[in-house]
Amino acid sequence: MSTSTAPPDPTPEELKASKEKEEAEQSALPYKWSQTLEEVDVAVPVPEGTRGKDLIVEIKSTSFKIALKGQEPILEGTLFKSIKVDEATWSIADRKTVEVHFEKVNAKEWWPHVLTHHPKIDITKIQPENSKLSDLDGETRGMVEKMMYDQRQKEMGLPTSEEQKKMEMFEKFKSQHPEMDFSKAQLNM
Incomplete structure (x- = not known):
């Protein structure tokens, strides 16, 4: 019988x-x-004064490239995951930065890097922005509020909404059947 142990937590x-x-x-x-x-947003510095007609920007579902015409690409490679090509946009800001916007096909995962040949980030350390309950649709909001209420109730040792x-x-049933003895009744919660 072999036992495996998890590696120790890293030191500070x-x-x-x-x-x-x-x-x-x-x-x-x-x-x-x-x-x-x-979404993924990428800002690529280009020489000051660059205009759209000076650039070659190719955006495909799994790759992209930015180059100045007649020169080696500034950026080129395979994307970490697929993007929605029809939703991708690019523009030049202040004639010195190409801003590219991608929408992820899988909108439920963090990317460790944009291009697969570049170093990865530790996605376990990403702190997502807080969303507001008011941003959610009615059904989702109601479910989240119920979960939050139940969590607070549990923390205080009080019954959850289902238990209530x-x-x-049970109390209604007892009042409708006074002839029955409920002294030994137990509720499974």
Whole structure:
């Protein structure tokens, strides 16, 4: 019988070194990027004064390329995952940055990198932006509010909404059947 043990948690020094290495790798990339679960935005510096007609921008479902006409690509490679090509856009900001916007086909996962040949980030450390309950549709909002209520109730040692419903139904049943003895009745919660 063999037993496997999980590796020890990294020390604060190891975590700091890992974070510094990741930051150095990301700052060395020829672009800056950010993401949400649904989208990826890439900002690629180009020579000041660059216009759209000076560029070759190719966006495909699994790859993309940016180049100045007649020159080697500034950026070219395979995307981490597929994007919605029809939703992709690009523009030039201040005639010195090409801004590219992708919508992910799978809008339920974080990308560790934009192009597969570039260094990865630790996606387990991503802190997603807080969404507001008011941003949710009615049904989802109601479900989230119920879950939050039940969580607070559990933390205080109080019954959840389902347990409260069961107790109310039991009390109603008891009042409708006074002839029955409920002294030894137990509710399974």
